[in-house]
Amino acid sequence: MVFIMIDAAKVIKNLVFGLFGLIVLFLFLLSVFYTCTVSSDEILSSQKDSPFLHLFFLSAVCLAGVLAFRKFHFSINPKIYYLVLGICLLFMVGSTRLWPKGDAYLLQEIAKHIAEGNYQDFFPEGYLYNQPHQIPFAYVCAIFYSVFGEGFVFVLQGLNCLFLVGIVALLRKIYEKLNGAVPSDGFYLLSLLFVPFFLYATFVYGTLPGLLLVLAGCLQLMKYLECKRYKNAAGAILLAVAANLLKNNYLIFAVAFAAVLLYDFIRKINFRHIAVMLVLAAALAASGRMVTAFTEHLTGVHSKGGIPAVLFAAMGLQEGTLGPGWWSGYHTMVFVNTGCDVERSTEIGMEDLRKSLQKMKEDPAYGADFMLRKISSQWSEPTYESIWIQQNRTSAKEVFWPFRSLFFGGGSLAGIYLFYCNLFQSAFYFFLLFFVAGKWKKITAQELILPVVFIGGFLFHIVWEAKGQYTLPYCVCLLPMCVWGYGFAIKKLDGIKAAVKK
Numbered sequence: 001m002v003f004i005m006i007d008a009a010k011v012i013k014n015l016v017f018g019l020f021g022l023i024v025l026f027l028f029l030l031s032v033f034y035t036c037t038v039s040s041d042e043i044l045s046s047q048k049d050s051p052f053l054h055l056f057f058l059s060a061v062c063l064a065g066v067l068a069f070r071k072f073h074f075s076i077n078p079k080i081y082y083l084v085l086g087i088c089l090l091f092m093v094g095s096t097r098l099w100p101k102g103d104a105y106l107l108q109e110i111a112k113h114i115a116e117g118n119y120q121d122f123f124p125e126g127y128l129y130n131q132p133h134q135i136p137f138a139y140v141c142a143i144f145y146s147v148f149g150e151g152f153v154f155v156l157q158g159l160n161c162l163f164l165v166g167i168v169a170l171l172r173k174i175y176e177k178l179n180g181a182v183p184s185d186g187f188y189l190l191s192l193l194f195v196p197f198f199l200y201a202t203f204v205y206g207t208l209p210g211l212l213l214v215l216a217g218c219l220q221l222m223k224y225l226e227c228k229r230y231k232n233a234a235g236a237i238l239l240a241v242a243a244n245l246l247k248n249n250y251l252i253f254a255v256a257f258a259a260v261l262l263y264d265f266i267r268k269i270n271f272r273h274i275a276v277m278l279v280l281a282a283a284l285a286a287s288g289r290m291v292t293a294f295t296e297h298l299t300g301v302h303s304k305g306g307i308p309a310v311l312f313a314a315m316g317l318q319e320g321t322l323g324p325g326w327w328s329g330y331h332t333m334v335f336v337n338t339g340c341d342v343e344r345s346t347e348i349g350m351e352d353l354r355k356s357l358q359k360m361k362e363d364p365a366y367g368a369d370f371m372l373r374k375i376s377s378q379w380s381e382p383t384y385e386s387i388w389i390q391q392n393r394t395s396a397k398e399v400f401w402p403f404r405s406l407f408f409g410g411g412s413l414a415g416i417y418l419f420y421c422n423l424f425q426s427a428f429y430f431f432l433l434f435f436v437a438g439k440w441k442k443i444t445a446q447e448l449i450l451p452v453v454f455i456g457g458f459l460f461h462i463v464w465e466a467k468g469q470y471t472l473p474y475c476v477c478l479l480p481m482c483v484w485g486y487g488f489a490i491k492k493l494d495g496i497k498a499a500v501k502k
Contacts, residue, residue: 009267016263017443020451021436023458027379028429035422036381038468040391044323044377054426061427065490076185082165085192089161089201093154095400096202096407098393100153104205107134108153111141119299124340130332132306133248136291137206140246154396156204163208164201167476170215175480177222178447181487190483193424195417196386197476203389203469210247211473213239218453218477221257222446224276225264233276241283245291249470252460254284256453264445304342307335310349316464317356317370324374325466371462378461378471382421385468387414432478434485450477 032054036046100108110121110128121128121138128135144152168191175187182190192198200208217239224232240257243250258277265273296302311331320328331349338344360367390407405413439447457474 009263012263012266013443013448016448016452016455017436017440020455021433021440023455024429024432024436027375028426028433030376030380031382031422031426031429034376034380036377036468037418038381038383038385038388040388042322042326042385042388044326044381046373046376046380049422054423057423058427058430061486062489062493065486066493076188078169078188081188082169085168086161086165089164089198090158092199092403093157093161093201096390096403097154097396098202098390098399099396100204101393103134104203107138107141107205108145110138111145111152114138114142115146119301122295122299122301122303125336129301129303129340130307130335132292132295132303135295136245137247140206141204151396153204157202160201160204160208163212164198166212167208167215170212170219171476171479173219174215174222174450175483178480178484180480180484181491182483186487187480187483190486191479194428194476194479195424196382196384196421197472199386199390200472206247207469207473210243210250211476213246214243214250214253215477217243217257218253218449221260221449225260225444225446228270228272230272233272233279237276237280237283240280241287244284245287249473251284252456253453254280256449256456259452259456260445260449263448267445304340307331308342308346308349310346310353311335312465313463314349314353314356316374316461316466317353317360319370323377323466324370326377327465327467331465374466375462378466378468379458380425381468382425383418383468384472384475386472387417389469428475428478428482431482431485431489434489435481436485438485438488450481454478 031049032051033049034046035049036044038044099105106127113119113121120126123129128138141152141156144155148155168188171191172184172187176184180187217236220232220235220239223229224236236257240250240254244254258280261273261277264270292303311334315328315330316325318325318328318330320326322328334348335345338348360370387407399407402413406417407414454474454477457471461470
């Protein structure tokens with residue numbers, strides 16, 4: 001029985017890691033042949049790309065790596081690196097001081113209402129009644145508003161800079177566990193190339209603190225799988241639950257944690273993994289109920305769960321004015337038009353979802369085209385909406401000119417930035433393929449966590465509402481794997497170079 005379970009675990013590992021490799025290969029080809037852009041009104045457009053340009057760039061990057069592989073050795077003081085990075089990020093948010101827009105702006109206004117004892121947003125048709133998953137972050141904003149007043153968003157932007165530094169530090173620790181060919185200090189420099197990630201410092205929406213928490217949870221889970229200490233399991237659970245409260249998209253990470261625990265249980269027949277999975281599920285459920293109970297006690301409003309999830313999925317499989325499967329207001333319109341009736345709006349959502357799937361079944365060419373356009377709009381948009389989130393925002397001061405050129409009005413820096421991001425994205429996917437090749441026969445359960453997260457995010461957003469910014473956390477998480485793949489590639493090429501010289 002044990003041998004059967006071990007063989008099953010090997011098959012599962014190969015299937016999962018193989019699926020990860022196929023997804024990355026598909027996204028690499030998309031990034032080479034197509035580039036999606038987002039207008040200031042968040043309308044998607046797709047253009048054909050130049051494969052020869054990407055291949056030339058990738059060849060140059062590999063050649064540069066081979067030339068530098070044995071010649072350049074350096075060390076970076078982590079404290080100085082983090083200090084300089086933090087100062088640069090603080091300079092950016094201080095030089096722009098951008099007020100929020102969209103849902104981030106709504107949450108800013110809601111925070112003021114909560115701090116002043118006005119609970120109108122919790123009542124039927126109110127923003128938090130419709131989308132209760134935003135309630136925990138709204139409470140956080142209300143606390144900061146109570147302490148810092150109107151400018152609390154700038155305090156949170158400053159904290160975002162610290163979160164970004166913390167995320168880089170966590171990613172470096174994860175990279176060290178991979179034992180890559182590129183020195184750990186080299187990871188510092190290569191991580192700076194993921195520029196869209198750092199531009200999110202101005203974005204106050206729970207994305208960065210949630211990512212910091214869930215990556216810390218991932219590191220704790222990796223330690224638990226290595227040493228089987230319950231304190232590490234408890235840390236992983238608490239951090240995953242906290243991240244999910246701040247941003248419910250991070251539930252995908254918690255599901256991935258459970259999936260890897262199940263895989264390791266099958267591999268080793270370790271029943272403590274089952275206990276950890278059960279506690280994780282219970283903690284996620286309990287945290288949601290605690291927020292609901294506290295909110296009902298505070299406001300006197302009894303929530304029925306808000307907009308049903310099926311409406312988001314139905315919207316995600318419809319053509320939209322912004323792009324295929326992108327936000328159209330469908331979910332809110334249906335929910336409000338039914339008088340916030342959860343059962344009735346669920347029925348409508350299920351029927352519309354069925355119609356979309358039936359249409360794709362009857363016309364497979366349309367279904368394939370829709371999915372290709374939707375996937376491309378999310379995973380082949382190389383800026384990850386890092387410019388769009390800055391646009392159409394007012395500033396509390398005159399914006400420093402480089403950021404004005406980059407963020408607003410299609411300045412020259414914006415064009416250079418798009419060109420750079422386009423090349424970087426193809427390189428990112430390309431070197432992930434080398435990670436798959438190099439780790440194919442020896443990937444561990446710990447190393448499988450983040451690839452499973454990426455698979456979950458990719459599959460989830462095939463159905464769910466599409467948005468370029470939603471894909472950012474999944475890609476950032478794979479930065480250690482990308483650097484490992486780059487090191488593996490140049491090490492192999494260096495070996496070929498040495499063999500040719502002989």
